[in-house]
Amino acid sequence: MAHRIAKRDELIVALGEIFRERGFEGASLSVITERTGLGKGSLYNLFPGGKAEMAQVVLEEVAAWFERHVFVPLRESADPAAGIAHMFDAVIRFFRSGRRVCLVGTFALDDTRDRFAAEIRTYFTAWTEALAAALTRDGFDPQAARAMAEDVVAGIQGALVLARSQQDPAVFARAIERLHQRTQGTQRD
Amino acid sequence: MAHRIAKRDELIVALGEIFRERGFEGASLSVITERTGLGKGSLYNLFPGGKAEMAQVVLEEVAAWFERHVFVPLRESADPAAGIAHMFDAVIRFFRSGRRVCLVGTFALDDTRDRFAAEIRTYFTAWTEALAAALTRDGFDPQAARAMAEDVVAGIQGALVLARSQQDPAVFARAIERLHQRTQGTQRD
């Protein structure tokens, strides 16, 4: 049995890692009990809704993290370019420089997609819109800002796929760097 | 029971759709028998290796399709820009304007990733390298070509994730259009 996890927060983080590594279907109760050190009794006591509730809570946690570390800075930073830089830093940290995969992206592709469709959709629209708004404030034409925001969010997701496929975090780092530079470009309409 | 599938080629196509829609784990033998109209007896007669062999064959089929419709034009087209344009057309067709998802990308993210790691890796490296070579031939600085190729391949994957999450193929179409334009840009080093 793995080390016992004391606090609920840590448990949610651990669940997130498991879902990221194995997907929703692949994260069986047996691997969850093993990795968290919690028996089924404890798990179902904490999450009466079972696996679906665990995934739901993890998704909410992810959404909250992005809200705090990405969306708020994008929206409220006095200097929009600083907010955008902050976003890229946060993304690099969150995805562990490409070693981690995007849970929401994973869920968006596999057969879990319908179950969490609303959460997945919200995550990406919120991100795209917050970034587009920041780019607009930074001098981009609104239409160009929207296009650039889509490019950046899609580019990050794609970079995660590519880095994972090559087992090479450097691919992710390079892609992030280029995306960041493009947001600082001069052609803005 | 669904309509009986006559030819092996059609069967492989059907298997591809099932894996795309449900992932490797989610594509249970029961849904495969139902969707293909073939019983387990037939399936295991055709693919003695079971599900793993089915997925392997589908991956090979995808690789062959890209080799023929994407990599060869990229490598052999007299006009590299025409080869690149051909690639974008093929991609739009293959992914059904964003309604279809990339099987390889899906496998790269979920827990199937280790099982097919070699095939996944080859798919993306072959694509990136063929595109980078074409861009170089088209006048890009070799380093810029490599970066652009990574951006394009990652951008396509990300656009598929985004389009799927928004259930909006237009997101994919727009992203492809922008990627294509960037390959035609004038800043090449």
Place this chain on the structure above:
DNA sequence: ACTACGCTGTACCGATCAGTACAATAAATG
């Protein structure tokens, strides 16, 4: 027509799935 063989459906296998029931234990409260 007869044989041989490839294809097929079906019944079955042990393993594992998510989830439940519940008794034993631990912790909190008096």
Place this chain on the structure above:
DNA sequence: CATTTATTGTACTGATCGGTACAGCGTAGT
């Protein structure tokens, strides 16, 4: 300490998993 309450491990459920065994069938070759 006694009693209540919350947490936990374990044994179980029925369903489904991937895979196997095999008998029945159709067709081709002769």
